[in-house]
Amino acid sequence: MNLVVFEPLKGISCAECRKGPLPHLVRVSGVPRCLDCSALGHLVYLPRGDAALTRRARTGSSVSAVVVRFNKRRRRYERQGLLVEREALARAEQACRADAAVRARGRDRARRRRAAEDTRFTAAFAAEILRLFPGCPPDRATAIAAHASLRGSGRVGRTAAGRALDPAAVAVAVRAAVRHLDTEYDALLAARVPRFEARARLAARIDAVLDTWRTPPPEKETPSAA
Incomplete structure (x- = not known):
């Protein structure tokens, strides 16, 4: 099951360490917590948009989380990006640079x-x-x-x-x-x-x-x- 991290629409502080406003948060039993207090503070944010980079970073990361934000007009949560380990992202970026020309021809x-x-x-x-x-x-x-x-x-x-x-x-x-x-x-x-x-x-x-x-x-x- 994918971990889900929320990108809040308004300023929210962590219920545990009181840090805020939070760019990303985890809800545990409805209570907001920051990434550090949720043992996810070591992850880095990868915005959506590059499918190959996202796929490789997620595959290479032992822990990852999907970042979502609520769309008021559509009344639903929409994916914004991914939180992955820094080393996994670096390896994914290197792999994408190596075969960029091949993927461009495929596109x-x-x-x-x-x-x-x-x-x-x-x-x-x-x-x-x-x-x-x-x-x-x-x-x-x-x-x-x-x-x-x-x-x-x-x-x-x-x-x-x-x-x-x-x-x-x-x-x-x-x-x-x-x-x-x-x-x-x-x-x-x-x-x-x-x-x-x-x-x-x-x-x-x-x-x-x-x-x-x-x-x-x-x-x-x-x-x-x-």
Whole structure:
């Protein structure tokens, strides 16, 4: 089990030695204690951000602790870094310097692979939009797909259903695009209209656009030979 150390949001002192405010603390039965009083004072802090360095430092350290901080907006604890032994961190840094070029080439290959995957997925998402909404202008379908499937965005295109091109998920992405681009929805939110009220007020107009897009465009007549 990983040891957990907290990064407090406000000034807190150690209940045992009274030292404070503490940058990091351990809670024992809800009581805050500093790292020294918790036999962790010999550890050094390694911020998150370098996966290879973190992995190697944790592996080489006989004692380590995960540092977390509470995110008020998301209402959850989020990882900030790691506490490890100083010698383990030094060895990890040396190992990372030794193979930095190899890892850089690997990251570059991974970036190119992800970019190719994203291009293919966005095209597939746009094609599914046009299958469900054949009247949607192709350029709009492409723009909606690119927005919904942006990697790391957390939007519907990156959910499991979106990745599977589930028709319901694709329809959600199209509806959201119409809501934001074809109505005054954003202006209503800026005017402090509650979200649920703004959506209800605009639902009929959005449905009308989607119903139009569900109808295939008329086929162009081929000129007859004279």
